[in-house]
Amino acid sequence: MTQGADRSPGRRTVIGAAVLGTAALGVGGATAAPAEADERHGGHGSSYRDLPHPTVIAHRGASGYRPEHTIGSYQLALDMGAHVIEQDLVPTKDGHLVCRHENDITGTTDVAAHPEFASRRTTKSVDGVSLTGWFTEDFTLAELKTLRAKERIPGNRQENTLYDGRWAVPTFEEVLRWAEKEGRRRGRPVWLHVETKHPTYFRGLGLGLEEPLAKLLRRYGRDRQGSPVFLQSFEPTSIQRLAKLVSSPRVVLLSGASTRPWDFVQAGDPRTVADLVKPAGLKWIASFAQGIGPTLDLIIPKDASGKLGTPTTLVRDAHAQDLILHPYTMRNENTFLPADFRRGTDPNAYGDAFGAFKVYFETGIDGIFTDNADTGLLAAADFRG
Numbered sequence: 251m252t253q254g255a256d257r258s259p260g261r262r263t264v265i266g267a268a269v270l271g272t273a274a275l276g277v278g279g280a281t282a283a284p285a286e287a288d289e290r291h292g293g294h295g296s297s298y299r300d301l302p303h304p305t306v307i308a309h310r311g312a313s314g315y316r317p318e319h320t321i322g323s324y325q326l327a328l329d330m331g332a333h334v335i336e337q338d339l340v341p342t343k344d345g346h347l348v349c350r351h352e353n354d355i356t357g358t359t360d361v362a363a364h365p366e367f368a369s370r371r372t373t374k375s376v377d378g379v380s381l382t383g384w385f386t387e388d389f390t391l392a393e394l395k396t397l398r399a400k401e402r403i404p405g406n407r408q409e410n411t412l413y414d415g416r417w418a419v420p421t422f423e424e425v426l427r428w429a430e431k432e433g434r435r436r437g438r439p440v441w442l443h444v445e446t447k448h449p450t451y452f453r454g455l456g457l458g459l460e461e462p463l464a465k466l467l468r469r470y471g472r473d474r475q476g477s478p479v480f481l482q483s484f485e486p487t488s489i490q491r492l493a494k495l496v497s498s499p500r501v502v503l504l505s506g507a508s509t510r511p512w513d514f515v516q517a518g519d520p521r522t523v524a525d526l527v528k529p530a531g532l533k534w535i536a537s538f539a540q541g542i543g544p545t546l547d548l549i550i551p552k553d554a555s556g557k558l559g560t561p562t563t564l565v566r567d568a569h570a571q572d573l574i575l576h577p578y579t580m581r582n583e584n585t586f587l588p589a590d591f592r593r594g595t596d597p598n599a600y601g602d603a604f605g606a607f608k609v610y611f612e613t614g615i616d617g618i619f620t621d622n623a624d625t626g627l628l629a630a631a632d633f634r635g
Contacts, residue, residue, distance in 0.1 A: 296439075297476050298499045298540070298574070301333055304633065305617030306626040307443050308332035309579050310351060314621035317399045317410055318358065319349040320417035321428060328432060332623035334441040334480065335429075339422055340448070341457040346391040347422040347466070351402070353448065356383030359397040359419065367393070376451055377512040387455060394419055406583055406598050422463070426470045439478035443576075443619075445503070446481070449488040450513045460488060464495035473498055480576075482543055485513040486526075486535065493538045501541040501576060502526075504548060523548070527564050532571045541574035541616070549577050549613055556589035558609060565614045578619035580607060580626060604629050 311323025312330060324335050340353040353376065355361055361370075361384045370389070373382040386394065400414035401407055420428075422444070429440040446459040453459075463481075467473040473496040481492050482501040489500045505511075507524040514521055525531050527548060535542060550561045568575050581587070585597035591606040593599070603622065607629030610618060620626040 296478070298480065301441065301617070302630070303617075304611050304615060304630050305333045305576070306331075306623055306630055307334040307336055307576060307617055307619045308623040309336050309619040309621050310338065311335060312621075312623055313402075314407070314582060315410065316413055317401045317417065319351060319420070320399045320413075321420050321424070322413060322417050324425065324428065325432075327623045328440060330623045331627050334443045334617070336443040336445070336619065337422060337425055338445045338447050339459060339463065340386045341452055341459060341462075342386055342389055342391045342394055344390045345457060345462060347459065347462055348386060348391070348394060349420050349422060349425060350386060351447070353386045353452075354381050354383045355386055355394075355397070355419075357400075358402050359384075359399055360415065361397050364397065377448055378515070387452070387457060391421065406585065408598075423466055426466060426472070430470065441478040441480075442472075443480045443482060443501075446483040446485070446488045446492075448512070449483060449485050449491075450516050460491045460495060464492065467496050467498060475499070480541070485511050486538075487513040487517075490538050499541070500539040501543045501574075502535050502539045503543040503578075505545055507548065527562075527567070529567050529570070532568055532573060536571040536573050539573070541576060542568055543576045543578060543619070546577045546580070546610065549575070549610065549615060552588060558588045558590055561613050569614070574616040576617045576619065577610070577615055580610070580618055580620040580622070582622045582625055604632070608633060 308327030310318035311320065312326035313323055316323040316326055319338065327335050337349045338351045339347045340350050341347055350358060361367055367384065370384050371382070372385070372388070373380060374385060395418055397419060398415040399417050399419055401410040404411045425442070429442060433440045444463070446463065449459050464473065467477070467479065471477065472479045475497040477498045480499050480501050481489065482503050483489050484503040484505060486502050489502055493500060504523050504526060507527070508522055510522050521531070526535065527544065544564060548562065548564055551559045553559050565575055580603065582600045582603045583598050584592040584594070584601040587601040587603065587606055591602040593601045603625050607626060611630070611633045618626060
C-alpha cells in the first residue's frame with residue numbers, strides 16, 4: 251500500500267466533515283439573498299472587519315488537494331467554505347496578469363514537455379536568486395494557454411498528481427469573472443487575497459504589476475475601501491503604489507526576521523523585517539496598509555529542535571496600530587508542521603494540524619493562510635466554541 255493510499259480515507263473524512271460542518275455553522279454555506287447582500291454591501295462586499303474570526307484563507311486555493319493556482323483549486327476551496335481565496339500574480343510577455351506562485355513555471359506546468367518552447371529555457375536572477383527554467387515574462391498569454399498546470403510538490407502530495415494536466419493557467423481576469431459568477435450564485439461576495447509577486451523585478455522589465463491590477467479591480471468593482479479583496483505584497487513600496495491607485499484593503503507580507511524586502515535592497519534601505527515588526531515599523535506600515543501577513547515564525551518562534559517556543563509580542567503590537575494579522579502558512583503534513591505536532595515517522599503523513607491551529611489561534615491572530623481550508627475551518631469552529 252502506498253503512502254498516498256494509506257492516508258486517503260483520512261483526507262476524505264476531513265473534507266467531508268468540513269463541507270458539512272461549515273454549512274451547518276453558516277460558514278460559507280448559508281447565504282444572504284442577492285438583493286439583501288447588495289443592499290448590505292453596496293454590491294461590493296462587506297468590510298474585512300466583518301469576516302469570520304479567525305478568517306481562513308485558502309492559500310493558492312485548496313492546494314493541499316489540487317494543483318495550486320488553478321480554477322479547480324480555487325473552486326474546491328470555495329466549496330469547502332474558505333472565507334478568502336488567495337491568488338499570486340505575475341505578468342506575461344504581453345502584459346496580462348496570470349496566477350502563478352512564481353514567474354518560474356518549470357515546476358507548476360508541463361512546459362518542459364513542449365519541444366516548441368525548449369529554447370525558452372534560460373537562467374535569470376530574480377530578487378538576487380539565480381534560477382534556471384521557463385518564465386512567464388517570456389511567453390505571450392496565447393502561448394502560456396497551451397500549457398497545463400501540474401502539482402508543484404509531487405513528492406509530498408502524490409494524490410494531487412491525479413489532476414496534472416486538467417487545468418490551464420488562469421488569468422486574474424478569469425478569476426475575477428469566476429468570483430463574480432460564484433458570488434451571484436451564492437448571494438454573497440467571494441473574497442480574494444491578491445499578491446503582487448516580485449514587483450520591483452517586473453517594473454524593471456517594463457511590466458509593472460500595480461497599474462494593470464488596479465485597472466482590473468476598477469473594472470470589476472473591487473477598488474473601494476469595502477471591496478471584498480485584500481492586496482498583499484512582500485514589497486512595501488508595491489502596497490504604497492497600490493494605495494495611490496485604489497482604496498482596497500492592503501496587507502504587507504513579512505518574511506524571516508533577518509531578511510530585507512527586495513525593494514529595500516534595491517533602494518539601499520537598511521531596514522530588515524525585524525525592524526518592521528517593532529512598534530515604529532508597524533506604525534509606518536499602518537500609514538498605508540490595514541494589515542500584515544507575517545510568517546508564523548514571527549508569531550511563535552521555533553527552537554533548535556523545531557518545536558514552538560514563546561509567542562512574541564507581534565500580535566499585541568500590530569493590534570495596537572489597528573493592523574490585522576494574516577500569518578502564513580499552515581499545512582497538514584508532518585514535514586510542514588512544528589515538531590511538537592508531528593505524528594509518526596512519515597514526513598508526508600498528516601500530523602496534529604488541529605493542535606497547531608489551536609496554538610496559533612490562541613495568540614489572537616485575525617486569520618491564517620492554509621493549504622487545507624477544510625482543516626482550518628474545523629479548527630476555527632473548535633476555537634470559537
